[in-house]
Amino acid sequence: MIKLAITTGExxxxxxxxxxxxxxxxxxxxxxxxxxxLIGDQAWLEQQAKVPLTTFEQRLSxxxxxxxxxxxxxxxxxxxxxxxxxxxxxxxxxxxxxVYQGMVTAxxxxxxxxxxxxxxxxxxxxxxxxxxxxxxxxxxxxxxxKVALVTTHLPLRDVADSITPSLLTEIIHVTHQDLQGYFxxxxxxxxxxxxxxxxxxxxxxxxxxxxxxxxxxxxxxSEGIQLTGxxxxxxxxxxxxxxxxxxxxxxxxxxxxxxxxxxxxxNAANITLGLPIIRxxxxxxxxxxxxxxxxxxxxxxxxxxDYGYKMAAARAKRQRA
Ligand SMILES: NC(=O)c1ccc[n+]([C@@H]2O[C@H](COP(=O)([O-])OP(=O)(O)OC[C@H]3O[C@@H](n4cnc5c(N)ncnc54)[C@H](O)[C@@H]3O)[C@@H](O)[C@H]2O)c1
Ligand SMILES: N[C@H](C(=O)O)[C@H](O)COP(=O)(O)O
Numbered sequence: 001m002i003k004l005a006i007t008t009g010e011x012x013x014x015x016x017x018x019x020x021x022x023x024x025x026x027x028x029x030x031x032x033x034x035x036x037x038l039i040g041d042q043a044w045l046e047q048q049a050k051v052p053l054t055t056f057e058q059r060l061s062x063x064x065x066x067x068x069x070x071x072x073x074x075x076x077x078x079x080x081x082x083x084x085x086x087x088x089x090x091x092x093x094x095x096x097x098x099v100y101q102g103m104v105t106a107x108x109x110x111x112x113x114x115x116x117x118x119x120x121x122x123x124x125x126x127x128x129x130x131x132x133x134x135x136x137x138x139x140x141x142x143x144x145x146k147v148a149l150v151t152t153h154l155p156l157r158d159v160a161d162s163i164t165p166s167l168l169t170e171i172i173h174v175t176h177q178d179l180q181g182y183f184x185x186x187x188x189x190x191x192x193x194x195x196x197x198x199x200x201x202x203x204x205x206x207x208x209x210x211x212x213x214x215x216x217x218x219x220x221x222s223e224g225i226q227l228t229g230x231x232x233x234x235x236x237x238x239x240x241x242x243x244x245x246x247x248x249x250x251x252x253x254x255x256x257x258x259x260x261x262x263x264x265x266x267n268a269a270n271i272t273l274g275l276p277i278i279r280x281x282x283x284x285x286x287x288x289x290x291x292x293x294x295x296x297x298x299x300x301x302x303x304x305x306d307y308g309y310k311m312a313a314a315r316a317k318r319q320r321a
Contacts, residue, residue: 013286015106073292102278142264192229
């Protein structure tokens with residue numbers, strides 16, 4: 001059995017309804033050994049389900065984490081911030097203890113957690129700390145494109161200073177290793193974006209390519225890692241390069257993710273590489289404007305479940321070998 005935990009996310013957003021309204025019958029048919037546990041407030045989830053969740057009791061459980069205050073669609077409440085983190089902690093610890101073979105996260109509202117006085121950048125950073133991982137990488141994947149990021153939830157002002165040879169080396173090592181381990185790519189070819197326009201224009205538009213990125217890639221190539229770049233990011237995302245790329249490494253969030261989401265929004269998943277556990281997520285946020293209306297698209301949650309299931313199956317196969 002592959003047991004996946006689904007954290008149902010910000011209670012005022014679309015996460016609870018997307019999770020409770022999953023096409024369970026179809027999913028359990030498609031993945032005959034899949035078991036799902038929805039993690040969140042039981043009454044809030046049952047209220048949003050279309051069929052009684054007990055219908056699938058052999059394959060579907062709810063792990064009840066009580067809301068602090070009743071939730072209302074579209075209305076954030078700082079009192080429920082800790083609830084959201086409790087669902088994540090339960091799932092992550094369950095994965096570390098092999099109760100679950102992976103966790104799939106519905107969206108959380110980062111701002112309300114911070115407004116509650118709890119510093120929180122995102123699941124990626126939260127899980128890195130909770131699991132004690134040395135370095136994690138945010139990678140979003142859709143059919144035909146995987147984009148990994150060197151920096152994640154960082155103000156643009158701080159990005160350039162944070163790109164160092166050691167960070168770049170760690171990020172590339174983790175990406176390379178997990179593309180091999182979870183995606184069965186024997187010798188991944190990673191295409192790397194420059195940081196500056198035109199990859200620095202020979203030093204006239206920034207020195208990071210010459211001083212940091214090129215020497216680091218040169219060093220890593222000597223270890224046998226296939227790397228192309230740094231290439232100008234505006235033309236890297238074209239077929240000429242993408243047809244040879246197993247993944248693209250972007251230097252910052254909005255260099256890589258708009259391209260990925262333009263190609264695959266609704267059919268993409270966010271995957272945290274480098275964790276000791278498997279974690280996949282949706283490609284969208286809490287969409288407070290849609291919450292409770294029953295019109296939010298389920299595609300990305302299904303994609304995240306698919307990646308989570310396949311990664312867990314790949315790891316189980318590796319462990320048996
Ligand atoms: N995995 C996550 O936890 C995650 C991912 C992205 C954003 N967020 C958080 O979500 C909050 C809101 O972020 P945002 O407004 O930038 O992005 P958003 O994805 O919530 O909304 C952007 C636009 O996409 C639409 N949209 C989103 N999901 C949709 C779906 N399933 N079906 C149809 N339309 C959908 C929304 O209606 C909106 O127009 C922020 O706090 C952000 O940090 C969380
Ligand atoms: N950067 C993600 C995106 O834009 O889709 C999103 O904020 C989620 O990040 P976490 O998985 O770290 O919460």
